[in-house]
Structure formats: C-alpha cells, structure tokens
Amino acid sequence: MTAPPPVLLEGLFFSYDGHWVLENVCLRIEEREFLGLVGPSGSGKTTLLKLILGLRKPQRGTVRVFGLPPEEGRGWIGYVPQHLGFDRSFPVTVVDVVLMGRLGRSRGIGRYGPEDRKAALTALEEVGIGHLRDRAVGTLSGGELQRAFIARALVSRPRLLLLDEPTTGVDIETEKAIYELLKELNKNMTILLVTHELNFVTAYVNRVACLDRKLVCHPTDEVPPSLYDSLYLTPLRMVRHDRDLKP
C-alpha cells in the first residue's frame, strides 16, 4: 500500500454566514509537491488552509492530512499565517517566537529544554536570520518577520508547509529570496503556498491551483494567458501546471 498523500480533500463544502465560500472542492497534494494556490481575495484560499489545519470544519466532505483527520495529522504541518498582524509592541524576542512552534511537545506546561533551544536556533539559521535571534520581534522588517514565522513553522520539523501570502508587504528582492528559500525547503517537504499573484510563483511551483469558490483540476502545459483575465472574472478555474522543475 502506498503512503497516504500529505493532503487529500474530497467534496468539501464550506459556508460562512449563509454564503458558500467553498463548493465541492477536491484536491490531492502529492509528497514533495510545491503547489501554488491562487485566486482573488475572498475566494476562500485562507479558509481552505484552515480546513486543512482543522481550525474550521467543513459542512460536507472530508479532509485527510497524511491519511489522518486534521486534528491528528496537523502535528506534521508547519503553518505560516497571513498578515502577521500582531501587536508590534508585544515584548517578545525572535527566538521566543520560534520556540512557540515547539509548544506541542509540552502543551505549554513547564519550560523549554535545551533541545528546543537548539532546534529554534537551527531553524533561524536555516531561514538566514540567526543573527536576529535576540531582537524584539516588533523591530523586524517585513521580510525578516516572514522569515521568523517560517522558522517557527519549521522548528517542529514538519513534512508539510502551509504558507498564506508569505510575500505580502515585502519588496521584490525579498520576495524572490523567500521563494528561493522555499524552493530549497521543498527538497525535504511538501509545500502549499497561497498567493494572489500568479506571475512570480509559476517559476517556482510544480502546479498551480486556482480557487474561486470552486476548484477544478484540468491539466495544461503552460498557464494560458487567458487565465490571467479569466481568473478574476469567472468563478470556476483550475490549471494543472505540469511543467516539472526537476531536470
């Protein structure tokens, strides 16, 4: 029997305040895949991530994470939320934020052990901001902040990384650097990246899924130019972008 895929969504329906946010969404993400999920704002991208994480319950359909219900499978997931709109005067250092990705081991009781600190420092080095570890998190730039939260997601050694618009509010150079980092991480883990920009992402991901309430899979060799227009006009579009990045 083959190992269950990192993410398997079958017939998902989700409504919020009487409006359908997701309708009959099916998606299977394979091991080591780098999937870009695009769609206009309000199209349900963040909701889809929260369903995978088990933070929301679908009205219908099933979610499986490594073959398990989300509550059991999410221990394998690292999650980088959108906006990072926290209180910048919150007194917490970068390394302490990263350590919060290790809470699952202790349920928040007692203190962090030396192996937790070691893992946090390793994760910070991995994303290239080891030198910022003792800085107050409110003093970081947008790009540094995104890296700190990616480090928090990495510190529990996940097999699947979910990122929600990780390049919002950063300049183009930083955006490129973050995608390069993700490409590197993709060698060891599956990545699902939510973004509203199609341009950049196609150079890095294996496959693009387009969501606007519905998500339907149909393969194509390249993203057709018409997609850029139609994506934001019609509610129904999905492109399988099979241009493989492997040599």
Next chain:
Amino acid sequence: MDFLEAVRTYPFLQKALLLGLFSSVACGTMGTYVVVKRISFISGGIAHAILGGMGVAYFLGSSPRIGALVCALMAAVLIGLVSLKARQREDTAIGALWATGMAIGIVFISRTPGYSVDLMSYLFGNILLVRDADLVWTASLDVVVLASVAVFYNGFLAVCFDEENARLQGIPVEVTYIGLLCLIALTVVILVQVVGIVLVIALLTLPAAVANLFARSVSRMMVLASLLGVAYVWGGLFVSYGPNLPAGASIILVAATSYLVCLVVVSLRNRLRTGL
C-alpha cells in the same frame, strides 16, 4: 515628623509598606498579561463586579475578603466565557456584568445595619488599616499567582501572542485564557486592599505599561513592572503622608505621572535616534 521617622515609629506604616511590596509582585506579574493581551476592560469588569461579593458577604456577616475572592473567581469565569462566546457584543456584555456586580453590592450594603463605614474603603482602598492577617493573606495569594505563572508561563505567552498557533500546538486555549483571568481576579482581590475597586485597574496596568516601554520579553516586563509597582505604592504613601492626602489616590497619581514622563522620554529618545 518626617516620613522616614514615622515609618520607624508607627507599625501601621510599616505594614502598609510591606503590603505594597507583597501586592506589587502579583500586580507586576499579572498586570503584564493585562497589558500585552489588552484586556484591561475585562479586568475592570472583574474588579468592579467583586463589590457584589463583598456586599453579600458583609450582609451575611462573613468576611468581605472571602466574598471578594469567591465573587472575583466567579466573575472571571463568567466574563471569560462571555468574551469567548459573544465576540460581537463582548464590550456590551462585560459592561453589563461590571455594573450588575456593583449594583448587587450596593443593594446588600444598604440593607446591612451600620453600613457606609466600610463602603469608602472598599471603593478607594485603605492601605493604612492593614492588619497582620492581611499580610499573610496577600503573601498566600502571591504564592498561588507566582507558582501558576511559573508552571504555565509558555502556555500563557502563546495564548496572549497568537491564539491560533497556540490552538494548533494543542494548547487548550479557552481553559488557559480563563485560568489567566482567574489569576488576574486573585490579583485584583489583593490590590483592592491597596487602592480599592475603583482605582485597581490603574494600579494593575500602569506599572506594566511603563515596563512595556523598556522590556524586550514578557518575563523581564514582569520583573520591571513589579519593581515599579513597589516604587509607586511607596512613593504614593510618601507623597500622601505630609499633606495627609488619601493614600490610594496618591499612589495612582504617582504611577500616572511616571507613565506620562516615561512616554515623553521614550518618544523624545526615538526622535533623537532617527535624527528628526
């Protein structure tokens, strides 16, 4: 007689200073959570609702202190549930609980023969009437608060900083949050002895707000806020002694002045640094 000589002479002043020291430990620790989690309105609701418990206890002839403790914990759980469930109308619901608690207290106190003697000291505190039993009581509550924070520090921090991440990490967010409010309730019960129900929120938040300007981590903020709390209570007692001002109000004014000065200093320093 100057203040220092009076402290040497009068045991009641010594006890007042000691109570200031003991209460500031819990105050700085829990005040830090109130400030970083931005729940001073919720804490104010808990503080004011305890007048209900004090009034009922007073009417029944039992200790207002026990009444305050029981009522503070009940209010913490109730207000915690309201703020978790009624997100849309959270402030309205808490405002209602705030006033209802006080109304219950006033009704019961009015039905108690010989009332009004203590009403002012419930509302505005009377640190100069401290007895030995109050010191033991305060020290015991301090131990409960500090021990709980020592054990659950990481969980509290996670819930304050990023609830969603805390949930994903498997922390029982609701229980942790209500536990945090219960510890704030214990702290409020301590501080009511110092400055009374009406002024308690200022004493809970001002030392932590000043500490927030300088501290880089929650634990350092707690230590700094506790030290500042002692300074404010002692400073307030010192200021009030000469002209015979109300101690509670003087403590709050010292704290508020310090907050204002620190805000100005920090903003000037930031301007100098950026060269503007």
